[in-house]
Amino acid sequence: MPYSWSINNVAFAEVMHTSLAYWQAGRNDEAFKLLKSSVLDGMYLGGSPGNFGQVSFYDAARGECYRDFGDPIGVASRALIQGLYGIVPDLLNNRLLLRPGFPVEWPYASLETPDISFVYQQEGPSDVYRVSTRFDKPLTIELQCRARMDRVVTVTVNGKKTQWKQNETSVGYPCLLIEIPSAKTAEIKIEWAGRPVEAGLLQTGKAYKKGDVAKISFQSLTMEELYDPQNVFLKTRIPINPKEFVAVVTGAPGGRTAFARVRQGDLSWWLPIEIQVEEESKDAAAAFSKVVSAHCRPVNMDSLWNAPVTAIFKNEYLTPRSPYTTLQLPKQGIGEWCHPKTTAVIDDSGLRKKVRNQLFATPFGVNFRTPSEGNNIAFTSLWDNYPDSIRVPLTGSASHAYLLMAGSTNHMQCHIVNGIVKVHYTDGSCDSLELINPENWCPIEQDFFVDNVAFSIKAPRPYRVHLLSGLVSNNLEKDLTIKGVYGREIPGGAGVLLDMPLNPKKTLSHLTLETLSNDVVIGLMSITLQQ
The missing domain is CATH 2.60.120 (Jelly Rolls)
Structure with a gap:
């Protein structure tokens, strides 16, 4: 605030760019919700069916407008290919990264492009990935996939048993790493056992004030370690309990996140702990209510x-400024790049x-x-x-x-x-x-x-x-x-x-x-x- 065109708008390109960022950060569920919402909004509920316009009808200022702007198309394509299907070619390093981000409940997904064919299929207790590339030379294929169950029975590539390892930095859910050197085609089969993985965010469901004691149950998970980069909790009061986290809240007001390393079965990962820290109570008297x-x-x-x-807008505010071409504030101290002469x-x-x-x-x-x-x-x-x-x-x-x-x-x-x-x-x-x-x-x-x-x-x-x-x-x-x-x-x-x-x-x-x-x-x- 204040409102300015192109700053606070429900723009499809920005929403889908956010969904792509979520996928890159491993927040697949939130990413898919944003992408699906944009598709339903623009292509089905908008005034130009089948089209991605620039601004949604949900926009408070403009409503649906600029249907002939093509800027959402490239971002939507990236979100679909690199986000939802997780296909990220790295040809300069002779590598193809696959990190599929579709919902865990999907039993099947496939995609065909001029460069790659990709099929995912759930077959009973197994996940099967079939990949064919049409690049000029074979690439090392690196698959980063979300674990569906908490035990890995075996992993095979083209029918042969292969090694796998766990992504130690995975956040929100456990992730397997499987590398296939120099291949144009690969069928990767992962046989699971055990129980379904309890993934996602751990939210306490209540707000805390500074000094409150937070008690968080891990239920079937086992806590192994705490990482608290925002200093949400008082460090001297955090004994590691494998089933219940108890600590004094000391963080600044607002939404805060710490990370617990948890284990289920054979797998471990970082689980975000999201809490809301409320402002400390202050004098609630309205302004100027105590005037004597x-x-x-x-x-x-x-x-x-x-x-x-x-005189505020009659000056020329010239220094300090960048000497280069920028979208900086006009010299009179008001306006923006579309309206440089505003006063x-x-x-x-x-x-x-x-x-x-x-x-x-x-x-x-x-x-x-x-x-x-x-x-x-x-x-x-x-x-x-x-x-x-x-x-x-x-x-x-x-x-x-x-x-x-x-x-x-x-x-x-x-x-x-x-x-x-x-x-x-x-x-x-x-x-x-x-x-x-x-x-x-x-x-x-x-x-x-x-x-x-x-x-x-x-x-x-x-x-x-x-x-x-x-x-x-x-x-x-x-x-x-x-x-x-x-x-x-x-x-x-x-x-x-x-x-x-x-x-x-x-x-x-x-x-x-x-x-x-x-x-x-x-x-x-x-x-x-x-x-």
Whole structure:
């Protein structure tokens, strides 16, 4: 967010490229679901039967469009040949890799191309692969196949018993490696015994908070080892129990994955353990719900203002930039490769007209110090036009810092920290407020499109100040009748109002604002402290 053409679209080529990536990572079931969904969507449910267009009718912004674009065809072909059937020629190294990715329940599959014939057949307890190549010279055929049962009785190639080994890095299911040197045709037969392999992901089915104890049963599997690259679990509390995993959750919030090496019968593999780590509970009070007007005092930061807010898109942001041809942001700090001359007119006349005695009053009872003319914002940026950070001296103590801010952000800065506000105390500690698009940091020139499906915000919409009228609202879409998905222009632009809780028991030292992301400009217009 914000929406931009070619960035957040349900494009068949991208969906199928993702399915191919899943196959390459060994996530066959997820890969097949995506490919099958794309085929049903585009070729059967779309307005041009039998065709892969560019964009699905599920797209929230455009719907089905560009049916004559051929870009999905090549990716669909790769997903089918290299993904579903797993045929990956490596002729420079005289090698043919076969790593079939079709669903384990398929009893039969075949494919014929000018270069190769490939047939898979389940025959009772056996899997049979028949391969014929039509390249100029014989190739070493390497078969990487998913184990169907947990014991291998025998493996034969063209009727002769052959050696096999296990893929020690296989994730999600056990995988056999069988190599046939210098062959144009091969019939590979694997005879299985034992029980069906329990493959896939191990999901706990619940969310944890930091400090919770996770208990995960492996049922018929036996755990041998744990690999925890994301530091999900507290290392000193993980005794290896072959049937039940018990550990203290210590990972950062979000979806997290660790890997258990498990064994069933003669085979072993890495089993992903997926858990959801929830955010630690915080004060759930709504922004500006604890305002006590009599205890609010605006901070004088007049000497730090380095521009009028209206200048944000009137500059030329030239450095630092790549010297080469790229799809970089246009020099005015707004736009993209399809619209290099895009701009937005920022008009703060309504805000300035409502200033009385250098104070702008809000409906919450918070007054912000801002001038009726001249510079009224301290911009920061990784562009050389402005400093990358500012420091504002503070005194006394406060329970809240109320901030009036404005600046830019783009889809490339979505869901990451654009900048950070820190309030430092005299004891050396500090409180921080991360500015994240779209949760609490917004593009000055437009309103976010939110449908809570493809476009969602995890927090309540922040309050904004409509610069052209002085209106304060957390629903400019309704108040200004903003419609559509793309280019949801706010006439004159809008700032952002933020409520930052502080520790009232500590003495304030100073506030810093620092820009952390490229291509954005982040400005502080005013601070009001509540004692």
